[in-house]
Amino acid sequence: MERIVEAKGKTTEEAIEIALNELGVSRDEVEIEVLSEPPGPEEARVKVIARDRSASEIKGFLENVFREMGIEATISLSGGEEALELDVEGNNLGILIGRRGRTLEALQYLLNIVASRIAGGRRRVILDVAGYRQRRKRELEALAKGSAGEAIAQGAPVALEPMSPFERRIVHMALSNWPDVETRSEGEGPDRRVVIIPKQES
Amino acid sequence: MKELLEVLARALVDKPEEVKVDIVEGEKSVILQLYVAPDDIGKVIGKEGRIARALRTVVKAAAAKEGKSALVEIMD
Numbered sequence: 001m002e003r004i005v006e007a008k009g010k011t012t013e014e015a016i017e018i019a020l021n022e023l024g025v026s027r028d029e030v031e032i033e034v035l036s037e038p039p040g041p042e043e044a045r046v047k048v049i050a051r052d053r054s055a056s057e058i059k060g061f062l063e064n065v066f067r068e069m070g071i072e073a074t075i076s077l078s079g080g081e082e083a084l085e086l087d088v089e090g091n092n093l094g095i096l097i098g099r100r101g102r103t104l105e106a107l108q109y110l111l112n113i114v115a116s117r118i119a120g121g122r123r124r125v126i127l128d129v130a131g132y133r134q135r136r137k138r139e140l141e142a143l144a145k146g147s148a149g150e151a152i153a154q155g156a157p158v159a160l161e162p163m164s165p166f167e168r169r170i171v172h173m174a175l176s177n178w179p180d181v182e183t184r185s186e187g188e189g190p191d192r193r194v195v196i197i198p199k200q201e202s
Numbered sequence: 203m204k205e206l207l208e209v210l211a212r213a214l215v216d217k218p219e220e221v222k223v224d225i226v227e228g229e230k231s232v233i234l235q236l237y238v239a240p241d242d243i244g245k246v247i248g249k250e251g252r253i254a255r256a257l258r259t260v261v262k263a264a265a266a267k268e269g270k271s272a273l274v275e276i277m278d
Contacts, residue, residue, distance in 0.1 A: 061213055068206035069264045095263045106259035113253065114213040189250070 002051045012037050012044040019048035029056060031077070051077060054119040055084055061114055062086060062127075065107075071096065083124040084115070087131075096129045101136060104129055105164050137170050144174040144196075148181045151196045159186070162193045203272060206264050207234050210257055215242035231271045234261065243278055 005022050009015030012034055020027060035045040059075050066073055066088075073090030088096065097104045108127040115123040128134070143160065151158040160171065171194045172183050184195050204223045212218035220239040225232055236257075238246055247254045258274045265272035 061209075064209045065206065065260075068203075068209050069260075070267065095267050098259070098263055103259055103263045106256035109252065109256045110210060110214070110260065113248075117213070 002049055002055075004047060004049050006035070006045065006047050008043050008045050010038075010043060012046060015044045015046040016048065019046060023048065023050045025050045029053070054115070054123065057118045058084065058111070058115045058123075058125065059086065061118070062088075062111060069095070079126070083126050085126045085128070086111075088127070088129045090130075093130045097132050101132060101164070101167075104132060105166070108166075136167070140167055140170045141174040144171045144194075148175050148178055148196050151198045152180050155198055157195050157197045160194045160196070162187065162191050165192075168192070168194050203232060203234060203261060203264055203268075207236060207257065207261055207274065210260065211236055211238060211246055214253065215239065215245050217242055230269070231273065232265060233273045233275060235275045235277050237277050240278070243276065246276055 003023060005019045007015045007019035007022065009018055016027070016032060020030065023030070029050060031049045031051075033047040033049070035047055037044050055077055059077060062075055066075075071090065071093070073088045073093060073096075076087050076089070077084065078087065079085035095103065096107065098106075104127065108125070111125050111127055112123075115125045126133075140163075147158045147160060163171070168185055172185075175181055175183050175196065180199055182197050182199060184197065185192055186195050187193050204225050207223050208221055211221045211223070215221060215238050217239040220237070220242070222237040224235040224237070226235070227233075236246065245253070246257065248256075254274070254276060258272075261272050261274050
């Protein structure tokens with residue numbers, strides 16, 4: 001859950017103070033966005049975002065993990081109640097991603113368990129490192145469409161490489177409004193993969 | 203790596219004070235022996251060993267950064 005307050009003041013500091021008072025939280029629990037600052041239009045305006053305590057605890061846990069891995073990175077929080085998104089930026093973050101994103105999946109899996117423990121109930125967390133998920137999503141969408149075209153042309157099912165649940169979902173979604181094919185997941189555990197099946201012409 | 207596994211394990215269990223990691227360090231490899239309270243063993247192994255597998259993946263990534271291979275053993 002996040003709460004947002006916009007406040008005005010003669011100085012930026014004063015505006016922040018007013019917003020913090022209204023939220024009843026301290027400065028290290030919030031994100032601050034300066035909307036306008038003197039000398040400017042007239043007065044200082046700021047937007048202050050307070051996230052629930054569990055969000056900052058989850059971030060704190062991940063910061064500890066990175067410190068022990070010897071990784072310098074900044075973590076920014078976004079998203080809300082449904083899924084908390086943690087985006088990691090920094091240099092040489094390849095080891096957090098791993099081959100085919102396996103390390104990232106492992107981190108995300110552990111982070112989800114820890115997040116639910118911290119929040120005292122199910123808390124969904126999406127972890128991204130250096131925009132990897134966005135890039136991978138585009139790749140998978142292109143792969144899905146290319147393979148669907150192939151399945152239609154050959155009139156035979158096309159099986160993709162094994163993928164994580166998160167990646168399979170992207171493929172299913174990418175083809176959900178293709179009328180000429182259907183998609184299914186087959187296989188167990190780490191071998192589970194999407195199969196694209198051309199629909200019989202009737 | 204010892205501290206990394208401790209941070210991860212403590213966040214997963216009900217009795218973080220009973221988490222202990224012993225390491226046996228070789229030249230190119232390191233064995234990490236993870237001890238937790240008896241009631242917490244399932245919490246570091248998970249359904250079909252998924253949590254243990256994720257812990258190993260993350261620890262191995264950190265070890266690879268130092269040019270080593272790592273083996274995580276869950277002790278009971």
